Amino acid sequence: MTATTPLFTDDAYLRDCTAVVVALDEKGVILDRTVMYARSGGQPGDAGTLTWAGGEAVVTEAVKGEAGAIVHALAPGAAPPPVGAEVTVAIDWTRRHRHMRMHTTMHLLCAVLPGIYATGNQIGAEKSRLDFDLAEPPAKEWLTEKLNALIAAGHPTGTRWIAEEELDANPAMVRTLSVQPPRGAGRIRLVRIGPEDAPVDLQPCGGTHVARTSEIGRVEVTKLESKGRQNRRIHFVLVD
Known part of the structure; x- marks a missing residue:
């Protein structure tokens, strides 16, 4: 599994970014990089949205995957973006x-x-x-x-x-x-x-x-x- 670059580590004030879908699994969408913090250390994972050409999905929470991957869990029934698609990741900033x-x-x-x-x-x-x-x-x-x-x-x-x-x-x-x-x-x-x-x-x-x-x-x-x-x-x- 490909590791996800955690942009929030260097800048906690980034609210969105572009990224590429590198994999899909039963838990959600894995990107090459993200602004969404993955649940750990008592801090909940971020929620927000993924948008791409022809689609949008709500992310209910970002969680840790294997080998440094961050998995973006989607709302039930949401259709994920295809592997290779460029997406915009935006967090629920108020939360x-x-x-x-x-x-x-x-x-x-x-x-x-x-x-x-x-x-x-x-x-x-x-x-x-x-x-x-x-x-x-x-x-x-x-x-x-x-x-x-x-x-x-x-x-x-x-x-x-x-x-x-x-x-x-x-x-x-x-x-x-x-x-x-x-x-x-x-x-x-x-x-x-x-x-x-x-x-x-x-x-x-x-x-x-x-x-x-x-x-x-x-x-x-x-x-x-x-x-x-x-x-x-x-x-x-x-x-x-």
Whole structure:
């Protein structure tokens, strides 16, 4: 199977692109490149449309296929474009941008709780949650205040790549116990919040993020749940 070039890795603000259909399978359409993020790491895959000469189809979600392929799952009953066709891929930007705002907030939540490992997460357009290996979490009001202070500071975000060996030498950069960075490609993508010389947060991540924390808008921690002796679930929503 042919790998799909993930354009969102270098530019999370691309809303559409042209691509060529390289294969079809029972799960959907595989393209040579795409702006659609494939579901992974707790972040849902993008939805949107494929259009081509003489046709259009709704993509319900982009998901990972084999050997680096990204599969564009179509709405039930939709006719796929033919192999070899040039298509325009367009994402549901409103939904994606909310995922970006949520995902960056999750990284800020890790910054608010330094040294505490995340044990699970789920990103949604309307609400999200992050689980921590934490016996006694701070009050939700305290978490809300700390998050909004970091958001209002307008910290820039950025990415860079490191060798897998560099991550092995700095295992503390991995803040999650449930999701580990993908291995085998020889390099790992880092997402940084704040300046390079003094980051607010720095951890491996393949997801999409806003360019500056102020783009998130206000958030609110709505609920804290106990999910075991040492597992606490923190729910939050976007307010603005």
